[in-house]
Amino acid sequence: MTDRTMFDLKPTDPKPADDKYLSHLELGEPDKTFLDTNELVINMGPQHPATHGVLRVILKLDGEKVLGTECVIGYLHRGVEKIAENRTYTMFNPYVDRMDYVAAVSNGLGYCEAVEKLLNIEAPPRAKYIRVILTELNRLASHQLWLGTHALDIGAMTPLFYTFRDREEILKIFEKYCGARLTTHAFRIGGCQYETYEGFERDVIKFLDFVPPKIDEYEELLTTNRIWLERTKNVGVISRADAIALGVTGPVLRASGVKWDLRKAQPYAAYSDFDFEIPIGANGDTYDRYTVRMEEMRQSLRIIRQAVEKIPEGPIMAKVPKVMKPPVGEIYHSIEAPKGELGYFIVSDGSTQPYRVRIRPPSFVNLQALDIMVRGALVADVIAVIGTLDIVLGEVDR
Amino acid sequence: MAPIGTLHYLVVAAALFILGLIGVLTRRNVVIILMSIELILNAVNLNLVAFSRLWGLHGQVFAIFVITDAAAEAAVGLGILIAFFRNKETVNVDEVDLLKW
Amino acid sequence: MEQTIQPGMQPVATTFFFYLLSGLVLLSGVFVITRKNPVHSALALIFGLLAQAGLYLMLYAPFVAGVQIILYAGGIMVLFLFVIMLVNLERSQREEQFNKQWVIGLVAAVALGVLFVVVYVKGKALFPYRIAQPLENSNTQQIGVMLYGQYMFAFEIASLLLLVAIIGAVVMAKKRI
């Protein structure tokens, strides 16, 4: 088994020219190890149960210790940005749902608001409130899915089923509201297409009463579990400075102790109307990211409750021209998606189709931190860290 | 066929000993030489246990000591082997031709 | 001694099992020293050692058989791992397996074998067909009493030996202590 394979590389060997991936790896001189045998280079993914889709990570291992990683992405690339150049603004709206498919509502919100900014129109207040409610519900669903899969990666099977059970309630509300569960296409440029259905508020309130005990239940299974603590504390630590330097956003950034949340920093939709906290962590390890997300779930519930109570009456759609021809110019608008800052940079040439759309997906940027977080850790930590980064490959590859 | 007596076991032990000896003398791979030494020690053990059927349990007690010894020998032998492998990247005995490195 | 308690296990088909087990022992011995692939050698060694444990059982030495199984399972395990770690199989398959003195080695070994045979044939009186039947039922207890009684000192020395071996192995194998 010490046979040379095409991936085996000794530090003194000249780098094989044909291996284009490994040639980027700048691992430096690895520590001299117990046996000084060859390092093992293994390929985690793209078909691996714990890489959350089709992420391929090339791991360079010394026994179980990770010397370096290289992410290979693009297995789910569908050219979303290029497609945008051949669609009108309205037609492109459903495509963004397919990026972060577990938080489709957030994607739609970001895109709609960006185009609204470009068109210089504003959605009516009721639409904004509906948007907040649905987006926060979606954040909850996304975090629940993250928790289930993350726990499954670390070996706790059971939370997955609990979170999926409760996520189902959210999806039911989505389904009732707009007919779709996953790729909702809930919002339109200029507001919402659908008025809330009869009993929407009641359903949401019921859900708000239903879910806090469930969140406590997840915490009961994990938060004080010794094995969970050992697996997550001081694992995948990323310092405040590193996190900022790498452009990491969302719960990953907040767990490192940076109080940065676009909902507070540059409020969009109706977020300035609500009162909520931004949970932050201290150490920037996997456990902090876990607690931050758990707390975020509760804060989301708080926001939803306020929104449902204060929801104004009125129109849900602003006056939008039938044929959208935004003035020549460019716009960058970003929102706090469940995974971090989701930004849309749209260049308009004055025609019905955008000249260029560039999307800044949070998962893509957060994934950069993987290498820093797992260097020197063990293989099992790579799994935990991939889980804790909460990446969605649809969004990374677009 | 004659009933199986002590002599039968002794013959097996002798044959095993010779096999081990051939292994030690002719193989180049240290790991296999260590295995051959195990064979030799086991031949000795078989002798001891066979004799213990004639003269009481002392042979079995001694066999246990031999097994202990074999464990110690394997540990030290493999330790030397690692130290050697680290420097020469080989486990062949006839390449051990330096007294120091 | 205590014939009143239990008759002890009666072995069945002694001759058959003797030839089967000793055949296995010798065959695996041959495999150990002839295989090119060291993993196969280690595998053969395990089978040989287990068959030998069977021979010990036939010799009314269950405790030694148990120790053989339990120690060698771990011991050979380690050998296995070392083979996997240290031996570059592809290279070793191409390499010469036997050293240059194999003729001398073979001659010496055969000479020794002849010596054994001579001793056994001449000294048949030394090894009578007598089967003193030690009490199999309390074999372990008797060995325990002997180990902690008569052989106490040797036992302690053995434990010291193991300690020295552990320390020695660690010192030699570890680069930085």
Add this chain to the structure above:
Amino acid sequence: MLDYITSYLSSNTTPGQAGNVFWALVYIMIVFGGISVAVMAMNWLERKALAHFQIRLGPMRVGPHGLLQPIADAIKLMTKEDIVPAEADKFVFWIAPLIILCASFAVYIVVPFGPTHAITDLNIGILFMLGVSSLSVLGVVMAGWASNSHYPLIGALRSSAQMVSYEVAMGLAVVSAIVMTSLHGLGPYGVGVGTSGTGTLSMIGIVQAQQEQHVWFLFKFFPLGFIAFGIFAIAMVAETNRAPFDLPEAESELTAGFHTEYSGLRWSLFMLGEYAAMIAVSSIAVTLWLGGWYRPFPNTLTGDTWDLVFSLFPGLTFLALAAIAFVGVRRMPKHPYFRVQTIGLAGFGAVLGLIGLILFVPPVRDRIQDIYWFIAKVAGFMYLYIWYRATFPRYRFDQLMKVGWKVLLPIGIGVLILTAILGVVL
């Protein structure tokens, strides 16, 4: 010949000790067949229980409540293509699952289901069990190496390190139980050497020692016996590679660990071996600390009445199972589609009830007692295995090693020393 067969029936030893080859073979077949059935039942129970922990239903389609699922799985696995990787070492690849299977089944030779219900009683019983069960690590390493693939190799190396380390803690816990056998109330296995104070390694002897000392070793020198049992209970989970110590086959890290490259029948042999090993180590725990085949309170709740009460348990258990089956029949949807399933479940319940009634017949009742209590205790452990799997996350490899060497081993040594000291002092 007939005499040879019938003569054993009047003896009160195991067939191995009586030297009766016929009955020994019969026992071997019964035990191995029973274990195979138990593994299949365990397969179904684990899936059902795990499913209910996780608010799912588990298998429901094949047979009523998925009762025929294990059989369907077995057929599927047997007819599946058996893939051998092209670069694999064919012979080692072929033999590895067999080694695991043999190692985990050979252990049952000495498991005492009752004072006479064991294949044989070896003088080195527990030593034999530990030794043979530790042989399965060889199969694991061979499987991982022979696959000639990275994930299986890492899985195999992890597994070997794990099993070897936890064996040490396990051995220490076992030794402290063996020390307890030597203390007082020496039975037929303790005397006979001339020197009192030697204990026994024989599995039957260990259980009898607990009977003679009027205490399960779990409660002896409280809490020492308890701690030793705890160490064993942790180590045995690690030894069988089950959650939370299932690193060798950590699904999310190493896809499937050492058996990644296996498929079909060979893979099912690994599973069979794993479950058989789980039952085997649970049997060790039951024998050493939980009084083996003895019913609860054999010394305090004595007398004919209590004997009768406890002897009704086996039948009552089966009747309870039958009742559960009939409740299931009642709750079946009244739809023609479910008619076959309803009839099947009713039939299954009827068979269970019939077995329960047969177990009330006095001769059967008295003979089945030991086996029943032994299996009931082992079943408790089996449930624990499932419970662990549903509850715990997985340890990381270095943490696993830390637990083994830095926690369990020192505690084990301490418990052993304290047990010996208390044994001398008391």
